[in-house]
Every structure is written in structure tokens, then in C-alpha cells.
Amino acid sequence: MPAAGAALLALALSVTVLALPATAAAAAAGFSCRPGARPVLFNFGDSNSDTGGMAAAMGWNLTRPEGRAFFSHPTGRFCDGRLTIDFLCESLNISYLSPYLKALGSNYSNGANFAIAGAATLPRDVRFALHIQVQQFLYFRDRSLELISQGLSGPIDAQGFQNALYIIDIGQNDVNALLDNFPYDQVLAKFPSILAEIKGAVQTLYSNGSRNFWIHGTGALGCLPQKLAMPRKNDSDLDQYGCLKTYNRAAVTFNAALGSLCDQLSTQMKDATIVYTDLFPIKYDLVANHTKYGFNNPLMTCCGHGGPPYNYDINKGCQSPGVTACDDGSKFVNWDGVHLTQAANAAVAAKILSSQYSKPQLKFDKFCRV
Numbered sequence: 353m354p355a356a357g358a359a360l361l362a363l364a365l366s367v368t369v370l371a372l373p374a375t376a377a378a379a380a381a382g383f384s385c386r387p388g389a390r391p392v393l394f395n396f397g398d399s400n401s402d403t404g405g406m407a408a409a410m411g412w413n414l415t416r417p418e419g420r421a422f423f424s425h426p427t428g429r430f431c432d433g434r435l436t437i438d439f440l441c442e443s444l445n446i447s448y449l450s451p452y453l454k455a456l457g458s459n460y461s462n463g464a465n466f467a468i469a470g471a472a473t474l475p476r477d478v479r480f481a482l483h484i485q486v487q488q489f490l491y492f493r494d495r496s497l498e499l500i501s502q503g504l505s506g507p508i509d510a511q512g513f514q515n516a517l518y519i520i521d522i523g524q525n526d527v528n529a530l531l532d533n534f535p536y537d538q539v540l541a542k543f544p545s546i547l548a549e550i551k552g553a554v555q556t557l558y559s560n561g562s563r564n565f566w567i568h569g570t571g572a573l574g575c576l577p578q579k580l581a582m583p584r585k586n587d588s589d590l591d592q593y594g595c596l597k598t599y600n601r602a603a604v605t606f607n608a609a610l611g612s613l614c615d616q617l618s619t620q621m622k623d624a625t626i627v628y629t630d631l632f633p634i635k636y637d638l639v640a641n642h643t644k645y646g647f648n649n650p651l652m653t654c655c656g657h658g659g660p661p662y663n664y665d666i667n668k669g670c671q672s673p674g675v676t677a678c679d680d681g682s683k684f685v686n687w688d689g690v691h692l693t694q695a696a697n698a699a700v701a702a703k704i705l706s707s708q709y710s711k712p713q714l715k716f717d718k719f720c721r722v
């Protein structure tokens with residue numbers, strides 16, 4: 353599904369970490385759980401953290417090699433195995449998040465995943481933009497509370513919703529689409545409207561009782577094979593690692609603005625905890641210092657077509673007939689041109705869990721430990 357693959361490019365991850373040393377104020381505002389409570393997560397985002405939502409929504413029958421490195425069968429994740437959000441769930445010893453739209457086999461007792469491949473913040477009223485994901489959450493919440501009020505078993509009660517961690521990892525598809533279509537200054541000029549959507553999502557969740565947020569910045573977009581394989585006049589936009597400077601500069605600028613937005617929201621919502629984690633340096637480091645992580649070809653897909661230097665063909669994606677995957681995905685940062693391999697996701701999750709890239713530096717495993 354090359355065309356669809358391109359549309360799905362979303363990346364996203366969404367996750368988080370909270371840390372602890374922090375100031376007294378941060379500690380006071382930290383996550384609070386009733387004794388014995390289990391962690392509950394709600395995740396919003398794109399394919400970086402889609403655990404099967406798009407496949408369920410569209411009835412897509414993804415085929416191997418998706419999932420081959422862990423689940424041994426396709427799960428709807430655009431990856432050979434686990435996503436960063438999966439590793440974050442493992443760190444809390446909770447089950448992987450069930451996609452909100454997955455009708456069979458789902459268990460929402462530890463939260464739900466609203467992330468959908470291809471999702472962006474804008475336009476806001478299309479399936480499955482961030483705004484729609486938040487509306488789906490409110491629908492989920494109302495149904496759960498309604499069941500409980502009727503004496504039936506709803507997956508999560510009011511206190512569970514209040515204590516839950518709300519993770520947002522979105523923006524990659526917005527920023528990429530802008531860069532693909534507009535000159536740089538016009539791209540930057542559109543950032544405020546993207547950020548306004550993320551702000552609106554947090555405010556809507558907050559006004560409905562959510563208090564704990566973990567917001568991810570976007571990744572090193574200029575190091576993605578899908579972007580690198582686009583025709584260019586010359587190599588003057590490549591940096592020392594072979595990544596596109598313009599895409600990465602846009603990502604860094606976007607993240608700086610998102611970090612500021614999180615500061616602003618923290619100031620306004622005094623009884624909320626809002627952690628911002630910058631994924632750009634984490635993902636850029638995987639490419640720049642790839643040998644440290646055991647990666648050989650940081651700019652080449654494992655599952656793609658065309659051979660070096662990028663092994664990416666927009667018309668022949670990982671799921672296209674005749675496309676074969678590399679033997680050992682653990683040597684690759686990139687899975688299919690847009691999404692990271694499980695090995696890269698594991699490294700990203702470890703960095704998130706280090707708290708080093710978070711503000712405030714709260715520990716993720718501080719959150720509602722059973």
C-alpha cells in the first residue's frame with residue numbers, strides 16, 4: 353500500500369516519563385494514585401504510537417513482515433515489533449494499550465489508545481485528527497461512567513480518569529506536509545495554528561477532569577528515508593550525518609514552540625502536571641551516533657525497495673508485493689521509510705525513561721506504580 357503508506361506517514365509516539373527529583377512544587381503537583389491503584393494511560397497521536405487503530409478502522413489486513421520481530425504476526429503497528437508506547441507500558445508493568453477502535457480482544461482497564469496512523473492536528477474535523485481523537489476520548493469516558501452509574505462494570509471510573517496519564521505525540525504529519533508543500537517561512541508561519549490545536553486538546557481534557565499530561569516533541573524528520581529519497585537539485589541541504597537540514601531545523605523550531613506552550617499551560621493549570629519530552633535529540637542521536645546503538649545503516653530502510661543509499665521507493669512500500677525486508681532489523685534505525693524499527697523504539701523509550709529530555713524531569717515510573 354504505497355500510497356496509503358505515504359499517507360500514513362505519520363509518526364508519532366507518544367509517551368513519556370516523569371521524573372522525580374524535581375522541585376517541591378513539581379513533587380506536590382505530581383501524579384497521585386489511590387493505594388493499590390493501577391496506572392491508566394490514554395494516548396493520542398499518529399502512527400508513531402498507533403497500536404492497531406487504523407488497521408481496525410479500515411479493515412486493513414497488514415501482512416508480514418510487520419510484527420515479525422516480536423508479535424510474530426501483524427498487529428496493525430507499522431513496525432517490525434513494539435512501538436515506543438509499548439515499551440513505556442512495559443516499564444509500568446501494564447498491558448499494551450488497546451486501540452479505541454478495535455472491537456475484538458480489547459481490554460481498556462488500563463486505558464485506551466486513540467492514536468491513528470496518518471493523524472495530524474489540522475484540518476481539525478477530519479478523521480482522525482487530534483480534535484476527533486479527543487472527542488472519541490470524551491465519548492469513551494461518558495460511556496464508561498454511564499455503565500458504572502448503572503451498576504455495571506465500566507473499564508475506568510471517575511477517579512481513574514482523573515489520575516490517568518494523558519500522552520500526546522502528534523505533529524510529525526503536520527510539519528512534514530507543510531515542508532513538502534510550502535517554503536520554509538510559510539511553514540513556520542503555520543506552526544501557531546498546529547500548536548493551538550494541541551493547546552485546545554489539553555484544555556478540553558483538563559476541563560473534563562484530566563490532570564496529568566505527557567507531551568512529546570516531534571522527531572528528526574530530516575533523517576527519514578522517505579524525505580531523503582525525494583528528488584533534490586544537489587546535496588547542499590544535507591548535514592554531516594546525511595540528514596536534511598531544513599526538515600530538522602523545522603522540527604527543532606516546532607519543538608521549541610511546543611515546549612514553551614507546555615510551560616505556559618503549566619503556569620495556567622496549577623493543579624495539573626504537564627511534562628514535555630523532546631524527542632528530536634533522542635531520534636537524531638540514533639542516527640548521528642548509530643554505531644553506539646549497534647545500527648549499521650541509519651538512513652536506509654530495513655523494509656523497502658531500491659537499495660542504497662535509502663532503500664526507499666514511494667511507489668513500492670514495505671507492504672507492496674515483491675518487497676523484502678532486511679534479515680536483521682535490529683541493525684536498522686528505520687523500518688519502512690517513515691517509522692522506526694523496534695530496536696530504535698526500544699532505544700527511544702530508554703531515553704524517555706531516563707527523564708533527561710523532559711521538563712520537568714519527572715520519572716515515568718513514578719506514575720501510579722502499583
Ligand SMILES: *[C@@H]1O[C@H](CO)[C@@H](O)[C@H](O)[C@H]1NC(C)=O
Binds near residue numbers: 413415416
Ligand atoms: C489476512 O492475512 C492473513 C495472512 O497474514 C491471511 O491468512 C488471511 O486470510 C487474510 N485475510 C483476508 C481477509 O484477506
Ligand SMILES: *[C@@H]1O[C@H](CO)[C@@H](O)[C@H](O)[C@H]1NC(C)=O
Binds near residue numbers: 445
Ligand atoms: C507485573 O504484573 C503482574 C500481573 O499483571 C504481576 O504478576 C507481577 O508480579 C508484576 N511485576 C512487577 C515487577 O510488579
Ligand SMILES: *[C@@H]1O[C@H](CO)[C@@H](O)[C@H](O)[C@H]1NC(C)=O
Binds near residue numbers: 459462
Ligand atoms: C483486563 O485486564 C485487567 C488488567 O490486566 C485484568 O485484570 C482483567 O482480567 C482483563 N479483563 C479481561 C476481560 O480479560
Ligand SMILES: *[C@@H]1O[C@H](CO)[C@@H](O)[C@H](O)[C@H]1NC(C)=O
Binds near residue numbers: 490556557559560
Ligand atoms: C468537556 O469538554 C467538552 C468539549 O470541549 C466541553 O463542551 C465540556 O464542557 C467539558 N466538560 C466539562 C465538565 O467541562
Ligand SMILES: *[C@@H]1O[C@H](CO)[C@@H](O)[C@H](O)[C@H]1NC(C)=O
Binds near residue numbers: 585586587
Ligand atoms: C543547490 O541547490 C540550492 C537550491 O535547492 C541552490 O540554492 C544552490 O545554489 C545549489 N548549490 C549549488 C552548488 O548548485
Ligand SMILES: *[C@@H]1O[C@H](CO)[C@@H](O)[C@H](O)[C@H]1NC(C)=O
Binds near residue numbers: 637638641
Ligand atoms: C553523539 O554522542 C555524543 C556523545 O554522547 C554527544 O555529545 C552528541 O551530542 C551526539 N550527537 C548527536 C547529534 O546527538
